[in-house]
Amino acid sequence: MPIFYHDDPEWSDIEPLPQDDGGLHPLAAIAYADEYSEAMGYLRAVMAKNEFSQRVLGLTEHIISMNPAHYTVWLYRSRTLSELKASLHDEIAWLNPTALKHLKNYQIWHHRQTIIDGINSPKGEHEFIATMLEQDSKNYHVWSYRQWLVKRFGLFDDKEEMRWTEDMIHADVRNNSAWNHRWFLVVGGRDGKTLPENVVKREMDYAKSAIRKAPQNQSPWNYLKGIVREAKLPVSTLKDFALEFADMRRPDDIYSSHALDLLADIYAEEENGKEEAKKALELLASKYDPIRAHYWNFRKGLLDQSGVAA
Amino acid sequence: MPPEMQLCVEKHVKYIQSLDTRKDELEYWLTEHLRLNGLYWGLTALHLLGHPEALPRAAVLEFVFSCLHQSGGFGAAPGHDAHMLYTVSGVQILATLDAFDDLEAHMEGGRLKIGQYIASLQNTETGTFAGDEWGEQDTRFLYGALNALSLMDLLFLVDLENAVSHVQSCANFDGAYGTSPGAESHSGQVFTCVGALTIAGRRDLVDEEKLGVWLSERQLKNGGLNGRPEKKEDVCYSWWVMSSLAMLDKLHWIDSEKLTSFILQCQDPELGGLADRPGDAVDVFHTIFGIAGLSLLKYPGLIEVDPV
Numbered sequence: 001m002p003i004f005y006h007d008d009p010e011w012s013d014i015e016p017l018p019q020d021d022g023g024l025h026p027l028a029a030i031a032y033a034d035e036y037s038e039a040m041g042y043l044r045a046v047m048a049k050n051e052f053s054q055r056v057l058g059l060t061e062h063i064i065s066m067n068p069a070h071y072t073v074w075l076y077r078s079r080t081l082s083e084l085k086a087s088l089h090d091e092i093a094w095l096n097p098t099a100l101k102h103l104k105n106y107q108i109w110h111h112r113q114t115i116i117d118g119i120n121s122p123k124g125e126h127e128f129i130a131t132m133l134e135q136d137s138k139n140y141h142v143w144s145y146r147q148w149l150v151k152r153f154g155l156f157d158d159k160e161e162m163r164w165t166e167d168m169i170h171a172d173v174r175n176n177s178a179w180n181h182r183w184f185l186v187v188g189g190r191d192g193k194t195l196p197e198n199v200v201k202r203e204m205d206y207a208k209s210a211i212r213k214a215p216q217n218q219s220p221w222n223y224l225k226g227i228v229r230e231a232k233l234p235v236s237t238l239k240d241f242a243l244e245f246a247d248m249r250r251p252d253d254i255y256s257s258h259a260l261d262l263l264a265d266i267y268a269e270e271e272n273g274k275e276e277a278k279k280a281l282e283l284l285a286s287k288y289d290p291i292r293a294h295y296w297n298f299r300k301g302l303l304d305q306s307g308v309a310a
Numbered sequence: 311m312p313p314e315m316q317l318c319v320e321k322h323v324k325y326i327q328s329l330d331t332r333k334d335e336l337e338y339w340l341t342e343h344l345r346l347n348g349l350y351w352g353l354t355a356l357h358l359l360g361h362p363e364a365l366p367r368a369a370v371l372e373f374v375f376s377c378l379h380q381s382g383g384f385g386a387a388p389g390h391d392a393h394m395l396y397t398v399s400g401v402q403i404l405a406t407l408d409a410f411d412d413l414e415a416h417m418e419g420g421r422l423k424i425g426q427y428i429a430s431l432q433n434t435e436t437g438t439f440a441g442d443e444w445g446e447q448d449t450r451f452l453y454g455a456l457n458a459l460s461l462m463d464l465l466f467l468v469d470l471e472n473a474v475s476h477v478q479s480c481a482n483f484d485g486a487y488g489t490s491p492g493a494e495s496h497s498g499q500v501f502t503c504v505g506a507l508t509i510a511g512r513r514d515l516v517d518e519e520k521l522g523v524w525l526s527e528r529q530l531k532n533g534g535l536n537g538r539p540e541k542k543e544d545v546c547y548s549w550w551v552m553s554s555l556a557m558l559d560k561l562h563w564i565d566s567e568k569l570t571s572f573i574l575q576c577q578d579p580e581l582g583g584l585a586d587r588p589g590d591a592v593d594v595f596h597t598i599f600g601i602a603g604l605s606l607l608k609y610p611g612l613i614e615v616d617p618v
């Protein structure tokens with residue numbers, strides 16, 4: 001049911017402002033659907049006289065329901081809430097279903113941060129995030145927002161946060177966003193301080209067991225190599241593990257191109273490993289990742305040049 | 311060339327021209343907040359297709375100026391608040407049309423005013439840029455700001471060193487970049503971060519090989535590129551990924567023939583335009599990124615595009 005304002009007594013004191021479109025020329029004449037066009041006319045009018053009121057909240061809600069990507073409307077709503085000292089909990093209750101309807105919208109998240117920052121508590125946010133991720137478990141806005149919550153409320157060492165992240169990875173071991181969140185908690189929260197040995201071991205074991213479940217999955221390989229580098233361990237630490245998936249004596253039974261890639265690095269650093277390294281790169285170029293053959297051949301070229309791969 | 315490897319240039323030109331006459335469609339006013347952006351995309355695509363005259367210069371400039379505020383910022387359309395994204399589009403359009411003199415005629419000292427508006431959105435503590443006076447921050451805005459300022463030769467208005475160190479703080483363990491420190495790596499963000507560092511003359515800060523590997527890993531078996539590990543391919547990433555690879559001089563690390571044929575499969579051969587993947591509905595956004603991608607791949611007949 002469309003909503004109109006021109007015969008609504010509550011709005012009789014307002015004369016809607018027409019769109020200032022800089023004269024009617026072909027590129028500027030903007031044809032709105034009637035309902036949206038009228039509502040915007042009333043918004044321009046209340047903005048022009050700096051009105052902050054309950055009915056402005058209603059009006060902005062109406063416009064957002066038609067077009068949630070209009071940033072001006074969100075900004076004015078946000079100002080109105082703060083001028084009225086309106087209930088922020090009510091605002092969140094309204095935002096929840098709105099966000100679910102518009103999963104890819106940018107403005108909603110910015111608005112939400114402002115409101116939750118004002119409420120000064122993350123209570124209820126985890127349930128809401130869970131509902132959002134049910135729709136799209138890799139939604140970038142949702143994960144960025146989750147990181148903001150962790151930072152804002154100091155949840156880096158929160159056991160629940162870690163358990164939840166593990167559940168997300170368990171539900172889909174290929175969810176790179178969840179892996180990134182784990183890194184954010186484990187490494188990001190340490191502000192450059194070195195990782196304790198037990199944490200390094202725990203994280204390596206965790207990534208390894210995920211790789212054993214799906215050896216061709218990029219995310220845990222990136223994670224594993226990242227941890228090894230962060231802990232300043234040599235890549236050769238991972239040699240036995242990589243061999244589980246790529247034994248060059250059986251070139252037809254390679255289970256992971258990532259393992260081959262890693263072995264090429266490890267062999268290249270070994271004293272007499274150049275030939276083995278080359279073999280691994282050739283397998284990648286010819287059979288296990290031919291779409292990037294140019295890159296693998298480039299790596300092979302480096303071996304010939306220097307004797308030690310970069 | 312076999313027909314499935316053919317780019318339907320005339321159809322795409324018609325499609326882009328037709329966008330402006332579809333005003334009565336619901337979709338049109340829903341995306342109305344994107345107007346200045348959309349105009350920039352359409353204009354760029356027409357330039358690459360070799361048909362810059364298809365959108366009349368005078369009418370485009372009149373519209374662009376009607377979005378310009380006294381503050382030096384541009385809104386998405388007349389009557390909309392000024393915002394970084396649209397200000398960048400405004401400047402890009404003016405640069406594409408070589409219209410900075412027209413700008414001065416329309417608003418005295420306009421170039422400097424726009425530069426100062428952009429500079430005023432920099433957070434002097436962190437080096438980041440906000441999208442508007444309300445403070446939403448994102449590396450997209452930072453890249454946009456540097457891009458627009460360099461087009462106007464006004465980079466000296468901002469604290470470059472601080473901006474560069476913010477970009478560096480968005481680097482991730484996998485060698486790529488996210489929207490803010492710690493945020494997941496994403497092709498679009500890689501483009502904005504590498505682009506910003508390139509403009510700032512600090513490409514030396516990029517781990518070129520590691521990032522090149524991450525970018526080349528975006529290519530999937532069907533030739534298309536994705537935006538993040540373990541996600542689906544999409545035409546718009548052809549642009550983000552390839553232009554980043556081009557800036558690193560590693561475009562040859564991906565299979566260009568397979569990518570070309572993937573992009574061409576996303577065309578609507580009857581009505582023109584390109585979609586995100588074969589069989590989906592076309593839109594202006596994917597049309598320009600697809601065409602820009604083909605131009606980076608040196609597709610015959612297209613004007614070559616500058617990756618930055």
Ligand SMILES: [Zn+2]
Pocket residue numbers: 544545546547586596
């Ligand atoms: Zn896309």
